[in-house]
Amino acid sequence: MDIRQLAYFVATVEAGTVSRAAARVGVAQPSLSQQLKSLEDSLGVRLFDRLPRGMTPTEAGRALLPRARRILAEAADLEQNLKRESKSTAGILAVGAIPTIAPYVLPHAIASVVEARRGCEVTVREDLTENVLEALLDCQIECALIATQPDDDRIAFEHLRDEELVVVAPASMRWASAELRLTDLRDQPTISLHEMHCLGRQVDVFCELRRLRPRVVCKMTQLSTILKLVSLGLGVSVVPEMTAAVAREPGCAYSRLRGERPVRPLGIAWRKGRRRSAVAMNFATAVQGLLASDRLRMR
Amino acid sequence: MDIRQLAYFVATVEAGTVSRAAARVGVAQPSLSQQLKSLEDSLGVRLFDRLPRGMTPTEAGRALLPRARRILAEAADLEQNLKRESKSTAGILAVGAIPTIAPYVLPHAIASVVEARRGCEVTVREDLTENVLEALLDCQIECALIATQPDDDRIAFEHLRDEELVVVAPASMRWASAELRLTDLRDQPTISLHEMHCLGRQVDVFCELRRLRPRVVCKMTQLSTILKLVSLGLGVSVVPEMTAAVAREPGCAYSRLRGERPVRPLGIAWRKGRRRSAVAMNFATAVQGLLASDRLRMR
DNA sequence: TAGAGTGTATAGGCATCACCTATGGATATC
């Protein structure tokens, strides 16, 4: 499978026939036909239903389409824009954080640093784990607040604490006890966090290991939206304890799970072999103090 | 440029020498050397500084690294997981919304539908525009709330309203007038929304067209985090009017821009040629009513 | 109904490219 085959594939889906697609991409029809077959062979799936008047994508073909488009767009962007990727690290404190930590930790930690160091320039990058770690390796940020152990030798993970994940349900809902068993959640409609986030994947893994298959009715990309939908009674969810401690959503109630509790490891990622600036150390200390305090713990 | 060359490139950066990288990827060193040169030629940039004991990536090489990794990861995921892309549309009301609309519109619109139709099952997908449109084309959702005109012939865009974008600044900040000129923002530290979101890109385009280069100090992926950082005094930002209307962040103040104002088009996307269910029509009507009301307008 | 047009797949040939081994030049180390 290579980029050209993906381009041929997309052109064929869009054109509806191999002949028209071949004209578009500027090769002969039999060549395109062969390349499509080659792609099907290498992926092990049939991508098209062949009809007398053209071809329509199969289910697999339709699943491939957005992904092929994404790869092609990235490659095209690369060829056109790589020269503009010169960066100068601006600012003095350059940190990253993932979206399921940033809104709860960053404001206080940054306020603390800014107060101690007047005039300090702050650069913040909020993005998914993979992206903040890349920014870290690219020297765009100096450290990153994440909630998973990275598996890259170039990154040092300073583990600060394991944070518990708790259940959030509509306040109007009545549970049998203050702490929940996992089985209490079995038939509840569930609002899940998109698997683009580590947290979403961590919750999935926790459930799978215990044979719980949630009935997912909503899939969101922001914890704040999850809370709003829960407060509407649309379902239950699992969120970090710091969300319960900081967010003020009147229609939501939080419960701990009984027995073995799901946790996520909170920590700071650093690029190995690089000097740590004093201001970044201040930031790390502020984060550490915050995580050790009661401020981010659920009552 | 093709995927294999990118894999060779990444292997070389990670190994630090062509010889070791060649051993890793299983080709001869001269072949790898040639392919790297070929990649440099096709991209028009030098990717490595050649040292006596290995090679280090140039600035351009370092910029390419995360992007090459992304493309390779996507391609690998594709080859391994394409067969698992079978979906069944569950539920009766299946809608999508982008993260910069969902928290402000979805709760009320869904509550309205659920109240009118007891027992109605709701499936919600919150994701970036590209992804909700893909879910729409894949028949995973029936309609989607978005803020841009899609350029896909298979999608009908029902335009509901142009929404104004407003400036949010720390409440403690003093402006010369109630409405701001664009030049008022010229030297302010700016907290921008990541370009993964349409909104982030729309704001970028608006500024570029008027020769305004914001001094970006923070880049976030959630509007709620932006508001928190603004309230800390870290900078100003541009957010949708509905954010100003709904979010309660005590340290933030909102202003309109004078003259030609930035707007984003709000609407509902539908898959052409597909029947619209009654419950989806109810939802669309509820959204329409909500957008027409004062509830999502800034005072 | 026959012929024309449209569409995909297969076959064979040719040019290009990715790979190999061999070699050269530069630098570092002992």
Added chain:
DNA sequence: GATATCCATAGGTGATGCCTATACACTCTA
């Protein structure tokens, strides 16, 4: 000075992507 390590260049070979030609199937029109 000899050896080891490193990247680049040269030439040869096999694989691959491309071409044209052709076959087969289906649809449409006169």
